[in-house]
Amino acid sequence: MAEAHQAVGFQFTVRPDGVDVKLSQEVIKNIYLSGVTAWEKRAIQFKNGILTGVYPASPSSWLIVVITMMSSLYICIDPSLGMIDTIKDNLPHSFYVFYWTYRSVLSAILFATGLWLFLIYLLRYTLKALLSYHGWIFESHGKMSTSTKVWLSLVKMFSGRRPLLYSFQASLPRLPVPSVDDTIHRYLESVRPLLDSEQYNQMEILATDFKNSKAAQLQRYLILKSWWGTNYVSDWWEEYIYLRGRSPIMVNSNFYIMDLLYLTPTHRQAARAGNVVHAMLKYRRKLERGELAPLRALGTVPMCSTQMERIFNTTRIPGIETGKKNCSDTVQHLTDRKHLVVYHKGRFFQVWLYTGGRHLLPSELETQFQRILNDTSEPQLAELKLAALTAGNRVPWARARVKYFSQGGNKVSLDAIESAAFFLTLDDEPQGYDPANTKSLDSYAKSLLHGKCYDRWFDKSFTLISYPNGKMGVNAEHSWADAPIVGHMWEYVLATDCFHLGYTEEGHCKGDVNKGLPHPTRLQWQIPKECQDVIETSYLSAKQIADDVDFHGYLFTEFGKGLIKKCRSSPDAFIQLALQLAQFRDQGVFCLTYESSMTRMFRDGRTETVRSCTSEAVAFVRAMEDAGATRLALFRKAADKHQHMYRLAMTGSGIDRHLFCLYIVSKYLGVDSPFLKKVLSEPWKLSTSQTPQQQLNLVDINKFPKYVGAGGGFGPVADDGYGVSYIIVGENLITFHISSKFSSPDTVRARRAMHRFMCIPFMLTLFLSIMNKGNKLTD
Incomplete structure (x- = not known):
């Protein structure tokens, strides 16, 4: 055993003439090296803690401010507007001659330190204000407005140099709480293609009743939580969804x-x-x-x-x-x-x-x-x-x-x-x-x-x-x-x-x-x-x-994001619409679809839901089943709508996390809300997620195309649904990880459903032909 092996490094024997102690030089050396490493680690953590604590300034900038202040006093200029003299007069009295001799210097150092800290917080809050702007994310890919270029330059200027892992944490904005009206409007819009007229009218009545009666009270508590905590969603999400x-x-x-x-x-x-x-x-x-x-x-906006x-x-x-x-x-x-x-x-x-x-x-x-x-x-x-x-x-x-x-x-x-x-x-x-x-x-x-x-x-x-x-x-x-x-x-x-x-x-x-x-x-x-x-x-x-x-993994190598982008489409929207078509051809109906997006542009941000089954997506899928329909225009409209919803989710204007938190507040207050109960009980039969790769840019996959990962996946969220993880790898590969359950009759014992999902490559190829035709001629 390891303990017994190490114990022989120290031995002692009690004898009539004293105690005979034997120490192993190897053990002493290891103890010494362990101590040195531990102190080095503490020193590095302490140094990096200071660098992170004063970011975007640096410790050396304090010395610059102090030297500047001392120099100004030397040439009889008081940039403090009398504040240094006020500090000097209010310093506690001392009997030491040394203290009285250098009290002007001490006052200048204290003022310079206060000024330095003020500038740090000014820089930090200026950067936070800049990072609260998200207009850049709603601009068309490849097109950047002048205002966004100016904003990006300002972010770079205020971001400092060589940030450490946690340097930006204090400068990240808080996740905003959307208005109840906006959330309910987007929710009703998201479920419209999934409900018939009677079901939709009933849901609209529930939503209106909630908005006019209980929503304002619950929203006030949620806004209070957003002011008090660093993120109004993440702690409740971790506890109630997982733990x-x-x-x-x-x-x-x-x-x-x-x-x-x-x-x-x-x-x-x-x-x-x-x-x-x-x-x-x-x-x-x-x-x-x-x-x-x-x-x-963008190489600039911190997560x-x-x-x-x-x-x-x-x-x-x-x-x-x-x-x-x-x-x-x-x-x-x-x-x-x-x-x-x-x-x-x-x-x-x-x-x-x-x-x-x-x-x-x-x-x-x-x-x-x-x-x-x-x-x-x-x-x-x-x-x-x-x-x-x-x-x-x-x-x-x-x-x-x-x-x-x-x-x-x-x-x-x-x-x-x-x-x-x-x-x-x-x-x-x-x-x-x-x-x-x-x-x-x-x-x-x-x-x-x-x-x-x-x-x-x-x-x-x-x-x-x-x-x-x-x-x-x-x-x-x-x-x-x-x-x-x-x-x-x-x-x-x-x-x-x-x-x-x-x-x-x-x-x-x-x-x-x-x-x-x-x-x-x-x-x-x-x-x-x-x-x-x-x-x-x-x-x-x-x-x-x-x-x-049951699982099915598939490597789609016909084309990838490179060709999709040439067709002026978002790869993510492209695949999501393919999944909607696959779901419809497999089940014959549309279903509530979950796509995960991140909110890490905000402090302690985790995820938000993008509801991919939109009215525009439904219109496109139905057009794909109609040989005489106009397809390309509907595809463009559906892809643009999906991209807009994804951007809203990333910038804190999603639907589901807000409704989830309103529901938690209602449970704490003992407020009964049929609308929130209905929303939170809806099953996600199609749960999807994209995990981006090559985020760290450690491997040039154009130079080393074989050094790519296969991504990962997860189990089905609903017993009668699918879990689909897809990973866009480089320019010419998309991997699919599809899961379902054998026991579900709705997925026809999964194996046949998996083969139906095999039509994804076929649909992607069909999309490409449609778009190419549309680009060259007309719909």
């Missing part, structure tokens, strides 16, 4: 991200895991020190970085009802944890990530992971399926955690998992994309999303999954952050793995092999019979969910 859910988070909430599509850097499982884990540790170090560059739209704080050392803790208190999970985020927990063939291992005050090198991590792979010991009693507790219903897991894992060895082992940097599974079945196997992406997706239901710790912020053929993937818990946050981290990791760390010709990690490291430590469990029953029940519940989920 209060009692159903399994596996499939229903967690999502996955795949590895590189066409390449596998090495086929050695331990080596690939070693490089990837080391790259993650490098990313975590940059994250903890705030050294990552903030993501910026909120709050969600990135909880990527590592974060676990969702199951909640249990206590009296009248509602049951809710919590998100536990720790700092400075230096170990990893690895699962392999039913055993849990603890691996230390540091030695001598530094990260383990990739070759050292490879050694540790290979030791685990070579370990032939058997799982302890009930250890094999232990992680199924995190895959089943939340209440049984919460009760079992309190009863069986709150003391003794079980508590120590569970604490090791929940405090680990992240969770790693060394899987024993190869996965990945195989061009010769049309179902390879389907199997890969299901493995990442749920695996065997007991070989991923679904409560961890993310589980890293390593396959025997060298492929990797990620399963991420959703409450703490959204998919782009994990996607940014994954882009950094893959680029670092392939272009900075690399492998030897034999496929091993580069660097010397250190066999002197203490071996990974087995976590110890004592699982009583009652707990074993809970584990088995959770496993069976999770397996039923996993077996019911």
